[in-house]
Amino acid sequence: MSTxxxxxxxxxxxxxxxxxxxxxxxxxxxxxxxxxxSYNTYDASQPIxxxxxVLPHFSSIVSGVASLTKTMEDGRTQMVGLxxxxxxxxxxxxxxxxxxxxxxTKLTLCSFRRQPFNELxxxxxxxxxxxxxxxLDELDAAREWMVLLGRKTAKEKIATFLEMxxxxxxxxxxxxxxxxxxxxxxxxANFLGLTLETVSRQMSAFRKNRVIEFLDRRHFRVLDMRALxxxxxxxxxxxxxx
Amino acid sequence: MSTxxxxxxxxxxxxxxxxxxxxxxxxxxxxxxxxxxSYNTYDASQPIxxxxxVLPHFSSIVSGVASLTKTMEDGRTQMVGLxxxxxxxxxxxxxxxxxxxxxxTKLTLCSFRRQPFNELxxxxxxxxxxxxxxxLDELDAAREWMVLLGRKTAKEKIATFLEMxxxxxxxxxxxxxxxxxxxxxxxxANFLGLTLETVSRQMSAFRKNRVIEFLDRRHFRVLDMRALxxxxxxxxxxxxxx
DNA sequence: CGCTATCTTGAATCCCTTCAAGTCGCGTGG
DNA sequence: CCACGCGACTTGAAGGGATTCAAGATAGCG
Numbered sequence: 001m002s003t004x005x006x007x008x009x010x011x012x013x014x015x016x017x018x019x020x021x022x023x024x025x026x027x028x029x030x031x032x033x034x035x036x037x038s039y040n041t042y043d044a045s046q047p048i049x050x051x052x053x054v055l056p057h058f059s060s061i062v063s064g065v066a067s068l069t070k071t072m073e074d075g076r077t078q079m080v081g082l083x084x085x086x087x088x089x090x091x092x093x094x095x096x097x098x099x100x101x102x103x104x105t106k107l108t109l110c111s112f113r114r115q116p117f118n119e120l121x122x123x124x125x126x127x128x129x130x131x132x133x134x135x136l137d138e139l140d141a142a143r144e145w146m147v148l149l150g151r152k153t154a155k156e157k158i159a160t161f162l163e164m165x166x167x168x169x170x171x172x173x174x175x176x177x178x179x180x181x182x183x184x185x186x187x188x189a190n191f192l193g194l195t196l197e198t199v200s201r202q203m204s205a206f207r208k209n210r211v212i213e214f215l216d217r218r219h220f221r222v223l224d225m226r227a228l229x230x231x232x233x234x235x236x237x238x239x240x241x242x
Numbered sequence: 243m244s245t246x247x248x249x250x251x252x253x254x255x256x257x258x259x260x261x262x263x264x265x266x267x268x269x270x271x272x273x274x275x276x277x278x279x280s281y282n283t284y285d286a287s288q289p290i291x292x293x294x295x296v297l298p299h300f301s302s303i304v305s306g307v308a309s310l311t312k313t314m315e316d317g318r319t320q321m322v323g324l325x326x327x328x329x330x331x332x333x334x335x336x337x338x339x340x341x342x343x344x345x346x347t348k349l350t351l352c353s354f355r356r357q358p359f360n361e362l363x364x365x366x367x368x369x370x371x372x373x374x375x376x377x378l379d380e381l382d383a384a385r386e387w388m389v390l391l392g393r394k395t396a397k398e399k400i401a402t403f404l405e406m407x408x409x410x411x412x413x414x415x416x417x418x419x420x421x422x423x424x425x426x427x428x429x430x431a432n433f434l435g436l437t438l439e440t441v442s443r444q445m446s447a448f449r450k451n452r453v454i455e456f457l458d459r460r461h462f463r464v465l466d467m468r469a470l471x472x473x474x475x476x477x478x479x480x481x482x483x484x
Numbered sequence: 485c486g487c488t489a490t491c492t493t494g495a496a497t498c499c500c501t502t503c504a505a506g507t508c509g510c511g512t513g514g
Numbered sequence: 515c516c517a518c519g520c521g522a523c524t525t526g527a528a529g530g531g532a533t534t535c536a537a538g539a540t541a542g543c544g
Contacts, residue, residue: 070389072475078392080385091378092371098382121371128370129334129363135377136333140340142384143322147312149391150320150435154532185491193392195533200492217490217541233314396500427523437501442524459509459522 009039009062014110019086020060021134024126032124036116042103049089049101057111058090064107065182068099069190079191081142082183084168088134090114092121105182149193152233157192158202159231162212166222178219206231251281251304256352261328262302263376266368274366278358284345291331291343299353300332306349307424310341311432321433323384324425326410330376332356334363347424391435394475399434400444401473404454408464420461448473 011030068081121128171177189196206212211227214220229235253272310323363370413419431438448454453469456462
């Protein structure tokens with residue numbers, strides 16, 4: 001089970017205060033949210049929700065990484081979302097969830113009770129419009145990922161994935177700092193629609209060509225960002241090479 | 243260019259009145275929308291927007307079918323959305339669009355001017371919350387499609403696609419009525435992350451096995467819904483079905 | 485220091501793609 | 515009226531990129 005945290009973090013110190021559902025709320029609106037919120041923490045690899053589960057909360061990720069996956073009857077698994085801080089789970093008019101949610105790293109959620117949260121969405125435009133905006137951002141990201149899943153080669157998939165990691169969890173000062181790689185190769189395979197062997201082979205190829213280097217299994221550094229960009233297939237002149 | 247339609251359809255007669263962005267609006271709110279709306283029609287195959295275009299409107303599809311696609315530099319194309327009546331284009335905080343939008347059939351859009359629409363989203367909770375809900379529905383659908391693109395075989399992709407058509411554009415009285423197939427096999431291939439040859443082969447296989455039959459190129463009938471459900475990979479055993 | 489999860493690498497296989505050569509259906513113009 | 519042309523679809527054969535199967539290497543942790 002998850003650990004309920006009595007500690008009631010003050011919103012003004014919250015690391016996702018200006019990116020999450022509450023981004024545009026004033027102090028009065030934060031008070032309303034504060035009355036219905038609670039915190040929960042999960043360990044790495046811990047399941048949070050199963051497909052079909054009733055959603056007791058609308059939750060925001062405060063820290064850590066979670067995955068959204070769907071597994072077919074024969075075991076084939078596809079990750080359909082990588083949830084990072086400020087990403088959310090649930091929504092108005094949603095009693096249950098369609099996917100499995102799993103903590104990938106140690107995780108903290110800020111959760112709002114469903115019923116009163118729905119009322120806030122109904123009554124507070126700052127929350128409803130921010131939620132719409134965030135859902136549309138996620139929708140664009142999901143559609144971009146559909147291009148990767150449907151049309152990119154294994155090499156392009158890996159390059160795009162590494163690029164995304166650098167952009168989303170990398171240090172602002174790009175190449176000189178190491179990037180955290182929170183996923184195993186098996187999880188990466190499920191994210192990219194590949195097998196773990198193919199992920200290993202492509203990663204090794206990038207290592208051999210000195211495009212990336214690994215400090216340990218969980219940390220890598222980009223040595224040649226241009227090569228990575230070219231390999232991702234998203235670049236105009238990327239098609240000319242490779 | 244699109245044809246501007248002077249005809250000002252009354253919202254109360256609108257075919258998508260209870261499914262679109264305006265679904266929860268009262269008459270006063272409809273009046274606000276009415277003041278900033280206009281209608282446009284497009285011919286089949288006509289481009290509506292290109293990737294990167296400035297979005298002058300937030301638009302709802304009133305009738306017809308449109309596609310949302312992304313094409314890579316070397317020509318590989320992936321459809322990332324099939325827009326049917328009540329689906330929308332645009333959103334608050336979106337000045338431009340990330341994908342190409344094309345009319346697949348003759349199409350009618352109901353469009354709201356961007357700036358005043360954004361103000362309505364900001365001020366009218368009925369609109370903001372409905373928009374959030376619709377965006378979340380689209381997000382779930384996109385994630386479901388990611389499973390198809392990442393993990394399903396060609397046969398499963400075709401079966402899932404046909405199932406979806408029956409559900410979304412088919413007659414309520416399932417098997418006895420023909421279903422409209424608005425896409426060419428090339429477009430289907432781009433939707434499913436396949437080639438048109440593979441689409442043709444799999445369709446032929448279903449035809450030979452008498453799972454479906456074609457009345458003409460644009461209309462088919464499902465002869466064996468159970469076989470289709472089994473082939474889609476979504477059901478444990480195909481047992482529980484309508 | 486050994487156990488186990490994770491990752492690597494090779495070889496064979498397979499599903500889908502690619503390339504090629506048609507057929508089909510329909511609107512148009514001679 | 516029907517031949518023509520063209521877009522859409524079909525079908526076959528060859529090829530290839532990713533998977534599958536199978537060992538083994540590595541590393542993180544007790």
